[in-house]
Amino acid sequence: xVDTLSLQGKVAIITGSGRENGIGAGIALALARNGASVAINxxxxxxxxxxxxxxxxxxxAGGQAIAIQSSVDTVxxxxxxxxxxxxxxxxxxxxxxxxxxxxxxxxxxxxxxPITQEPNVEELxxxxxxxxLGAFYMVxxxxxxxxxxxxxxxxxSTNSKRGNVNISTYAASKAAMDSLTWSWAAETPQxxxxxxxxxxxxxxxxxxxxxYPKGREEELTKEEISITRAADxxxxxxxxxxxxxxxxxxxxxxxxxxxISTSGGVTY
Numbered sequence: 526x527v528d529t530l531s532l533q534g535k536v537a538i539i540t541g542s543g544r545e546n547g548i549g550a551g552i553a554l555a556l557a558r559n560g561a562s563v564a565i566n567x568x569x570x571x572x573x574x575x576x577x578x579x580x581x582x583x584x585x586a587g588g589q590a591i592a593i594q595s596s597v598d599t600v601x602x603x604x605x606x607x608x609x610x611x612x613x614x615x616x617x618x619x620x621x622x623x624x625x626x627x628x629x630x631x632x633x634x635x636x637x638x639p640i641t642q643e644p645n646v647e648e649l650x651x652x653x654x655x656x657x658l659g660a661f662y663m664v665x666x667x668x669x670x671x672x673x674x675x676x677x678x679x680x681x682s683t684n685s686k687r688g689n690v691n692i693s694t695y696a697a698s699k700a701a702m703d704s705l706t707w708s709w710a711a712e713t714p715q716x717x718x719x720x721x722x723x724x725x726x727x728x729x730x731x732x733x734x735x736x737y738p739k740g741r742e743e744e745l746t747k748e749e750i751s752i753t754r755a756a757d758x759x760x761x762x763x764x765x766x767x768x769x770x771x772x773x774x775x776x777x778x779x780x781x782x783x784x785i786s787t788s789g790g791v792t793y
Contacts, residue, residue: 530774533560537621537773538610540597540663543567543576547734548680549625550579551762555770556621557588564610565592589614598654603662611670619670621773624660625680639691649694656698660705664724668715671722676773679706680765681726681784683749686792702726703784710782723781725772730788731759754790764789 537556542549542565553563563583567576576592583590591613595606610619638644660679667677684692685699706726713719730753731746746759753759768787771777786792 530559530770532556532621532773535561535620535773536564536610536614536616536618537561537623538564538566538606538619538663538667539623539625540566540606540659541568541625542623543572543579543592544735545575545578545582546762547736548729548732548762548765549623550582551764551766552623552678552680552769553579553583553590553766554586555763555766556773557583557590558586559770560588561621562589562614562616563591564606564614565590566597566606567592567594568596570594597659597663598651600662603659604666606663607666607670617670618672619667619675620672621676621678622663622667622671623678623680623769624663637691638694640693652694652698653701656695657701657705660702664705664709668722671715671720673720673722674775674778675720675722676777677709677716677722677724678769678772679703679724679726681706681728683728683730683786683788683792685726685728685784686786699728706784707782717781721778723772723778725781726784727765727768727772727787728784728792729760729765730786730791732762732765733759734762749788749791752791753788756789758789760787760789 539549539553542553565576565579580590580592593609595602597603679702682699684696688696703726710724711717716722731749733742
């Protein structure tokens with residue numbers, strides 16, 4: 526019987542995927558398990574070992590993997606990641622791009638700031654630089670190497686639809702990413718109708734990773750878990766990885782420009 530989810534011969538870049546328990550690593554594992562070659566992306570020297578651990582798990586699952594250090598919040602960083610992927614995986618094409626917010630540290634890039642608090646301009650700029658411009662830079666450099674039928678997945682958030690108290694800029698950056706998704710899906714000649722490349726956003730709800738402060742995971746996810754419809758729990762990285770696996774499959778060719786909630790029903 527033919528495995529219709531096979532990704533043999535496919536090459537993927539997953540940005541922000543260098544933490545073993547992160548959403549990016551969960552997505553990468555789902556792709557590698559089905560035969561894809563995956564470029565794992567990390568930012569700082571302190572996470573190099575963790576990124577290599579992710580690569581080891583992908584190889585054990587049957588995929589090929591390399592770890593590449595680069596921060597895609599700059600044009601140079603995005604271009605470096607794409608070039609090193611092509612070189613390291615000895616390929617001339619990239620079939621799948623999964624774009625996450627890159628976490629510079631355990632606090633991530635969600636700037637916690639009530640509107641009445643004096644704004645930290647540098648932190649505010651970082652949110653949009655990573656979540657919006659980083660996505661733009663990556664897609665710009667990837668599409669030149671993406672064959673017909675490629676897949677671009679932007680990892681958004683339920684916050685883009687629900688908002689969130691004290692992290693309004695993070696929610697706004699994810700809403701901006703969703704708008705890019707809708708626009709890119711129609712762009713030609715590199716995307717959309719001319720090449721059958723689909724562009725979609727997925728919106729995870731609460732997923733327990735080390736982006737949450739140690740010991741406060743339950744406190745910070747309790748409200749969203751209470752309105753999750755699929756089960757009385759937080760999501761897992763495997764839940765998100767399997768959802769992405771469906772979207773990168775050839776049978777999802779008629780789904781593009783969409784925000785797809787992968788939150789267990791927190792949003793629609």
